[in-house]
Amino acid sequence: xxxxxxxxxxxxxxxxxxxxxxxxxxxxxxxxxxxxxxxxxxxxxxxxxxxxxxxxxxxxxxxxxxxxxxxxxxxxxxxxxxxxxxxxxxxxxxxxxxxxxxxxxxxxxxxxxxxxxxxxxxxxxxxxxxxxxxxxxxxxxxxxxxxxxxxxxxxxxxxxxxxxxxxxxxxxxxxxxxxxxxxxxxxxxxxxxxxxxxxxxxxxxxxxxxxxxxxxxxxxxxxxxxxxxxxxxxxxxxxxxxxxxxxxxxxxxxxxx
Amino acid sequence: xxxxxxxxxxxxxxxxxxxxxxxxxxxxxxxxxxxxxxxxxxxxxxxxxxxxxxxxxxxxxxxxxxxxxxxxxxxxxxxxxxxxxxxxxxxxxxxxxxxxxxxxxxxxxxxxxxxxxxxxxxxxxxxxxxxxxxxxxxxxxxxxxxxxxxxxxxxxxxxxxxxxxxxxxxxxxxxxxxxxxxxxxxxxxxxxxxxxxxxxxxxxxxxxxxxxxxxxxxxxxxxxxxxxxxxxxxxxxxxxxxxxxxxxxxxxxxxxx
Numbered sequence: 001x002x003x004x005x006x007x008x009x010x011x012x013x014x015x016x017x018x019x020x021x022x023x024x025x026x027x028x029x030x031x032x033x034x035x036x037x038x039x040x041x042x043x044x045x046x047x048x049x050x051x052x053x054x055x056x057x058x059x060x061x062x063x064x065x066x067x068x069x070x071x072x073x074x075x076x077x078x079x080x081x082x083x084x085x086x087x088x089x090x091x092x093x094x095x096x097x098x099x100x101x102x103x104x105x106x107x108x109x110x111x112x113x114x115x116x117x118x119x120x121x122x123x124x125x126x127x128x129x130x131x132x133x134x135x136x137x138x139x140x141x142x143x144x145x146x147x148x149x150x151x152x153x154x155x156x157x158x159x160x161x162x163x164x165x166x167x168x169x170x171x172x173x174x175x176x177x178x179x180x181x182x183x184x185x186x187x188x189x190x191x192x193x194x195x196x197x198x199x200x201x202x203x204x205x206x207x208x209x210x211x212x213x214x215x216x217x218x219x220x221x222x223x224x225x226x227x228x229x230x231x232x233x234x235x236x237x238x239x240x241x242x243x244x245x246x247x248x249x250x251x252x253x254x255x256x257x
Numbered sequence: 258x259x260x261x262x263x264x265x266x267x268x269x270x271x272x273x274x275x276x277x278x279x280x281x282x283x284x285x286x287x288x289x290x291x292x293x294x295x296x297x298x299x300x301x302x303x304x305x306x307x308x309x310x311x312x313x314x315x316x317x318x319x320x321x322x323x324x325x326x327x328x329x330x331x332x333x334x335x336x337x338x339x340x341x342x343x344x345x346x347x348x349x350x351x352x353x354x355x356x357x358x359x360x361x362x363x364x365x366x367x368x369x370x371x372x373x374x375x376x377x378x379x380x381x382x383x384x385x386x387x388x389x390x391x392x393x394x395x396x397x398x399x400x401x402x403x404x405x406x407x408x409x410x411x412x413x414x415x416x417x418x419x420x421x422x423x424x425x426x427x428x429x430x431x432x433x434x435x436x437x438x439x440x441x442x443x444x445x446x447x448x449x450x451x452x453x454x455x456x457x458x459x460x461x462x463x464x465x466x467x468x469x470x471x472x473x474x475x476x477x478x479x480x481x482x483x484x485x486x487x488x489x490x491x492x493x494x495x496x497x498x499x500x501x502x503x504x505x506x507x508x509x510x511x512x513x514x
Contacts, residue, residue, distance in 0.1 A: 052309075053333045058399060073399045074331035076310045076458050111407070141398055142315060142330045148457050150368070200405050201333050244369050 003028070003124065003159040005046045005082075008038055012046050017158060028123065029107065029205045047082035047155045048126050049105050051208040054080065054153055055197055056130055057188070060212030065187035070196040073143045075130075075153050080208070083156035083235050087131055088242035089222055090149060094135030096220050099213035100171035100228040102183055103128035104190060105159050110203040118194035121203060124161035127228045127235035129154040130210045131220065154228070154237045155208065163190065167231035173218050174225050181215030188212075260285070260381065260416040262303045262339075265295055269303050274415060285380065286364065286462045304339035304412045305383050306362050308465040311337065311410055312454055313387055314445070317469030322444035327453040330400045332387075332410050337465070340413040340492050344388055345499035346479055347406060351392030353477050356470035357428035357485040359440055360385035361447060362416050367460040375451035378460060381418035384485045384492035386411040387467045388477065411485070411494045412465065420447065424488035430475050431482050438472030445469075 002017040008024075015022035016031065017040055024036040028049060038044070054075040059065045081087070089096045107123030130153065137146025164183075171179040183189075188196070193211055197203060220226055222241040227234060259274040265281070272279035273288065274297055281293040285306060295301070311332040316322045338344070346353045364380030387410065394403025421440075428436040440446075445453070450468055454460060477483055479498040484491060 052335060055401075069396070071397055071399055072401050074333065074401060074405075076331065077334075078309060078461050079458060139326070140328055142328055142400060144312075144329050144331060145457055148331075150459050200402055201336065202407050204335050 001161040003031070003048060003161065004040070004157070005048045006038060006044045007046055008044075042083070042157065045083050045157050047080045047085075048157070048159045049080075049155065049206050049208060051077040051080050052204050052206050053077055054208045054210065056147070056210035057193055057212040060187045060193075061214055062185060062187060070188055070192070072197060073147065075147050079148065079150055080153045080155050081151045081237070082154070084237065085151065085154065086238045086240040087129070087154060087220060087226070088149070088151045088240055089220055090242040090244065093133045096131060096133050097217040098171060098173075098220055098226045098228070099130040099132060099217050100169050100179065100215055100230070101128045101130050101210045101213050102167050102169060102230045103155060104163075104193070104209040104211060106203045106207040106209070107205055109205060110194065110198045113194050113198040115191050115195055118191040118198070119163065121194065122163055122190070123205075124159040125163050125167070125230065126155050126159050127157070127230040127233045128208070128210050129226065129228045129235065129237065130213060132217070153210075154235055156235045157233060160231070160233060164231045168229070169213075169215055170227075170229040171215055171218055172227040172229070178218040179215030183211065183214060185214035186212050258418040260288070260305060260418065261297070261414070262305045263295060263301045264303055265301075299340070299414065302340050302414050304337045304342075305414070305416045306337075306412065306463050306465060308334040308337050309461050309463050310334055311465045311467065313404070313467035314450055314469045317444045317450075318471055319442060319444060327445055327449070329454060330404065332404050336405065336407055337410045337412050338408045338494070339411070341494065342408065342411065343495045343497040344386070344411060344477060344483070345406070345408045345497055346477055347499040350390045353388060353390050354474040355428060355430070355477055355483045355485070356387040356389060356474050357426050357436065357472055357487070358385045358387050358467045358470050359424050359426060359487045360412060361420075361450070361466040361468060363460045363464040363466070364462055366462060367451065367455045370451050370455040372448045372452055375448035375455070376420065378451065379420055379447070380462075381416040382420050382424070382487065383412050383416050384414070384487040384490045385465070385467050386483065386485045386492065386494065387470060389474070410467075411492055413492050414490060417488070417490060421488045425486070426472055427484075427486040428472055428475055429484040429486070435475040436472030440468065440471060442471035443469050
């Protein structure tokens with residue numbers, strides 16, 4: 001089942017995709033149909049969830065990462081954008097890269113899950129671009145300045161409730177393949193990630209977990225187009241220059257001097 | 258003006274405290290009265306805001322911290338609890354400490370603020386306890402395992418819209434003073450903090466910023482009572498043992514072995 005979030009005359013609504021229609025539902029945690037339906041159009045698709053919290057797994061790429069303890073970071077939830085939304089690249093912060101990832105969308109509050117029941121709390125998955133400012137990430141050990149910029153978490157186009165055991169992950173820039181990988185290259189799988197995070201905090205319905213980028217990243221430049229494909233879902237976003245001309249470092253060095 | 262969030266028969270509501278009444282309002286971003294009022298009672302007070310995102314300033318304590326670039330972390334918004342709510346201390350994660358801080362509550366979306374207009378976006382302040390698991394923080398450079406546990410961000414009891422230039426900050430354990438300090442000891446002040454964070458991300462109405470703990474911390478033990486006082490607001494929380502008997506490390510080492 002595919003779940004979309006669409007712009008309607010009454011504001012954003014969740015719905016189930018059926019052919020060329022979207023059958024509207026009460027919400028992400030109440031998938032009963034309201035009876036209303038709208039045409040399915042890629043142009044009306046929004047980020048399929050407005051995340052409460054966005055979690056991301058650090059160093060979860062290859063077998064060597066399994067030697068390290070699991071570790072996660074947070075991104076501001078309002079930094080999520082939808083398919084087709086522009087990714088603003090601020091000036092003066094060094095290279096900004098795309099990371100193609102499978103994102104888990106939580107459907108049920110989850111605390112202290114075990115490997116056996118971890119996946120029960122997953123509503124589905126979507127494609128995610130964990131946009132990262134590499135130089136800022138290197139300077140800020142807590143990563144907020146590396147990953148926290150507005151628009152740095154594109155999600156979509158829809159939520160697929162059939163979580164695959166293995167998912168192909170593809171990153172393309174301007175139509176040219178950059179990286180081909182699969183989630184089997186992740187150091188820790190989906191269930192382990194949920195066990196880890198739910199040992200710290202109660203995962204909430206609508207939370208999003210970026211599971212890690214098993215493939216290469218690619219630098220984003222204004223004017224370009226980036227595509228993240230995950231097990232058949234394809235998320236595309238144009239890249240623009242952020243409207244604010246002053247980069248972060250310049251900006252706060254100037255005003256805080 | 259004091260803004261409270263109170264439990265009512267119709268669910269949580271924001272209101273303005275007037276003597277022994279709370280005049281209910283439409284919401285944190287629409288403070289017009291609805292006409293309804295409820296008695297003011299400490300027992301009905303909830304966390305005065307349900308934060309979208311909780312930001313915290315790292316190393317913002319003394320003059321030496323001014324030599325470092327500003328740096329911030331995130332805590333999960335749902336980890337906020339209110340006055341009187343118990344702080345659950347998980348077993349097996351080492352010492353858990355209280356940090357007494359002034360928290361800014363954002364009232365207006367804010368991006369690229371300058372020192373001159375930074376404070377315009379602040380709705381008010383409240384008292385905050387930035388509860389931290391010290392050993393986990395030392396092990397997890399991204400701090401989620403140090404600061405992300407459920408209930409690790411007590412806030413309240415109310416929002417005071419008169420942000421003081423200087424605020425006394427007091428931490429008491431079981432009625433005994435632990436630390437007396439003031440926000441003038443912060444390396445970077447409120448306006449600078451907002452300039453920094455809004456250079457990265459758009460602060461949203463209802464976001465909360467923990468501005469840093471200028472005083473000493475204190476270890477929390479189940480059965481104890483902790484009090485954070487900030488410029489006249491006093492936030493008190495009992496400390497309990499978390500219901501889940503398995504500590505984080507044991508837990509994920511076992512299931513991920």
